[in-house]
Amino acid sequence: xxWFWVALWVVLVGGAAALFWVxxxxxxxxxxxxxxxxxxxxxxxxxxxxxxQQAAEELEERREExxxxxxxxxxxxxxxxxxxxxxxxxxxLGRA
Numbered sequence: 001x002x003w004f005w006v007a008l009w010v011v012l013v014g015g016a017a018a019l020f021w022v023x024x025x026x027x028x029x030x031x032x033x034x035x036x037x038x039x040x041x042x043x044x045x046x047x048x049x050x051x052x053q054q055a056a057e058e059l060e061e062r063r064e065e066x067x068x069x070x071x072x073x074x075x076x077x078x079x080x081x082x083x084x085x086x087x088x089x090x091x092x093l094g095r096a
Contacts, residue, residue: 067075
């Protein structure tokens with residue numbers, strides 16, 4: 001009677017091991033396929049982003065410095081010069 005239980009457990013453990021092997025192999029194969037597709041899509045994304053990267057670099061070159069980070073004294077001088085130019089322009093228009 002004991003041999004029956006030993007044989008039953010051997011069959012159950014063997015079956016479980018075979019099932020885990022089959023499921024593991026399936027997961028491995030699907031993982032490989034997913035990695036291949038992900039690599040292809042990453043290449044496509046890289047090619048699609050090249051024009052965007054070039055545009056971002058061009059914008060970076062043309063970007064002006066924010067006034068928050070500029071020297072306050074320099075900004076005051078520039079503002080005073082602009083106000084003088086504007087006053088001169090108004091004065092000239094008033095004479096004409």
